Amino acid sequence: MAEKKKGFFDRLFSGKNQHDKKSPDEGVHRRPDETPSDQVPAGGAKSLQPGTNREPHAATVEEDSEAGAPEFLNETDKLGEGEDEEKPASTAPARAGDEESPPESRAAGEPEGGAAEEPRLPEPEPEPAPPLAAEPTPAAETALEEPAPPPTPEPEPKKRGLFGRLAAGMSKSSARLSEGLADAFVQKRELTDEALEALEDSLIAADLGLPAATRVITELSKTRYKQDVTLDEVRAVLATEVARTLKPLEAPLSIDKGNAPHVILVAGVNGAGKTTTIGKLAAKLKAEGHSVLLAAGDTFRAAAIEQLQVWGERTDTPVVTRPQGADAAGLAYDAVEQARREGIDVVLIDTAGRLQNRSELMDELSKVVRVIRKLDETAPHDSLLVLDATVGQNALRQAEAFTETAHTTGLVMTKLDGTARGGVLVALADRFGLPIHYIGVGEQVDDLQPFDASAFSRALTAETTAA
DSSP states (O other), X not given: OOOOOOOHHHHHHSSOOGGGSSOTXXXXXXXXXXXXXXXXXXXXXXXXXXXXXXXXXGGGXXXXXXXXXXXXXXXXXXXXXXXXXXXXXXXXXXXXXXXXXXXHHHHHTOOXXXXXXXXXXXXXXXXOOOOOOOOOOHHHHHHHSOOOOOOOOOOOOOOOOHHHHHHXXXXXXXXXXXXXXXXXXXXXXXXXXXXXXXXXXHHHHTTOOHHHHHHHHHHHHHHHTTSBOOHHHHHHHHXXXXXXXXXXXXXXXXXXXXXSSEEEEEEOOTTSOHHHHHHHHHHHHHHTTOOEEEEOOOTTOHHHHHHHHHHHHHHTOOEEOOOTTOOHHHHHHHHHHHHHHHTOSEEEEEOOOOOTTOHHHHHHHHHHHHHHTTTOTTOOSEEEEEEEGGGTTHHXXXXXXXXXXXXOOEEEEEOGGGOSOTTHHHHHHHHHOOOEEEEEOSSSGGGEEEOOHHHHHHHHHTOOSOO
């Protein structure tokens, strides 16, 4: 039976020095950086290398049986306290097979004839690796640096005034008129008969109409005939004449609260912009402090009913509606009756768009007027005709038909920003003499402007001085 192996302490205190028979370094597996046994300080075993988990091997301990125990225990106590002693680096060359394996592998692979298991000291926990330096976040940078001053807000673009929007909206009409004037006077500075004839043709082509063109030619003939004239002088005379024609028709839409309610009927052909004009008027009237009720009298088109409802939501205005195809005259009657009952100031009645040459449709409009008058003999108090400026001279025929049927009391000219035929308003004034309440030069509410004869004449003729 094999002899029982001696333990570490048995060999240590047995009184036999095993190192007398062998060289201190013989048979010892050591890392290249370990200190040879002959370099161990006298009186004690080697301490652990800094940062390693290795324990001193039993074969490397040089001490006798009597003095070894206290010195070893003293060294062990020092190790337990975490003291690491610096050792000079080993200069011995490494041998093959001397690579150190992890402590777990060495313990598992200990040969049977080796030393008995030694009491292990608690292994120090590995120090965590230092975190990688992270780039400072914007918040951290802000904390370190002085806070930057808030950016200066960019000034909002200055809004155009009424005349600025009018001039921009009528740029096509003024460009067309200016082109005609330039053609007439580019090489003819003397105001001869030929020059006057060319000027008259250009004014008629710009839709101002024959009466207005004749007045301008007459004025120039009286004052500058056979004299040299400039294009700017012709513009000034033209602007003055246009303003003189339109000034008597400059009539703001006034609301008489004594009517209770003030009824406004709005008519015009399809596409002229009636429903949009009604919505913009509602916004303006409410801004002036009036209470308003809308009546969706265009019962022939579902889209018109929905469009007016949208305007009612935008302006926070109630809308009276009926299903598509319902009687428009009955709806108008109900709207006026509701307004009287609720004390509303203004009723705006939309009507179906109809061509002026459809007699049966025009008769339908006459019926609406008759039914309203059953409640108020003076209603409608205003009958507005919405005209599309893009139709040019056809606006004259529309005005004639609606004036006879709906007893038109005033005009609203729309879409002046989309046409070069804005001069037709002068022709309408000469022919019918109807008050002009509003003109439209864009899609926004503010683009429906109260009519100003002087501003209109300057924008039409591109004249820079007041007319």
